[in-house]
Amino acid sequence: MSTLLRTVYRYHAWANNDLFGKLEMLAGESQKDERHTAIRLINHYYVVAQIFAAHLSGTNHHYESDNTVETPTLSELRAAVAASDQWYLDYVQNVSAAKLSESVPFTFTDGDKGYMTREEMLTHVALHGGYHRGEVGRILSIFSITPPWDTFAVFLHQSEPSRRQQGDKQPMPAIRAERVCGLHFLKPFRDPIESDKEVGNSDRHLLRPSR
Numbered sequence: 001m002s003t004l005l006r007t008v009y010r011y012h013a014w015a016n017n018d019l020f021g022k023l024e025m026l027a028g029e030s031q032k033d034e035r036h037t038a039i040r041l042i043n044h045y046y047v048v049a050q051i052f053a054a055h056l057s058g059t060n061h062h063y064e065s066d067n068t069v070e071t072p073t074l075s076e077l078r079a080a081v082a083a084s085d086q087w088y089l090d091y092v093q094n095v096s097a098a099k100l101s102e103s104v105p106f107t108f109t110d111g112d113k114g115y116m117t118r119e120e121m122l123t124h125v126a127l128h129g130g131y132h133r134g135e136v137g138r139i140l141s142i143f144s145i146t147p148p149w150d151t152f153a154v155f156l157h158q159s160e161p162s163r164r165q166q167g168d169k170q171p172m173p174a175i176r177a178e179r180v181c182g183l184h185f186l187k188p189f190r191d192p193i194e195s196d197k198e199v200g201n202s203d204r205h206l207l208r209p210s211r
Helices: 003-023 029-057 074-094 118-142 152-159 161-165 192-199 201-210
Strands: 103-107 113-117 175-180 183-188
Touching (some): 029 118, 074 118
Antiparallel strands (some): 103 113
């Protein structure tokens, strides 16, 4: 069992749940096209997760492409994604290190052949979901709905607040290089959280991605 993968999939489930909460706000008639697009994006990464779950469990899946023809309702998709997330949480909880390093041959829905370790498959599913959550976040921002602050670092510190009390010393400020007139100068990196105080809450989401 991989401690990191268990944490990653706890994060993945948390981020998915947070995203669905935000999508409930995208309910106006003028937003129906964008809501549909958002649901299609989530349904796509859900289908891909189901396909790889079949590869991991050695079973067949019924998908002919990486999305479905019919579009589920938001509530149907939320329940399906939650069930999928639980399946992966159970899988990473019980899989052995030896199994994780085992390579599995499979076929993509377009007919191409694939060959990945179980660990690589699990990593792909989590990263793939994060990529498309970001796309949905951009849709939310069009309507001034602040996207979820769903980075891995945020999850770790929200789920384990004691991390903020670790250590007796304050960390040194991060340093970044700034090129001026052909020379590199080092200057302290401004903490985006501290910068919130200057730009105001309305622009908070513009700073968060740097975290």
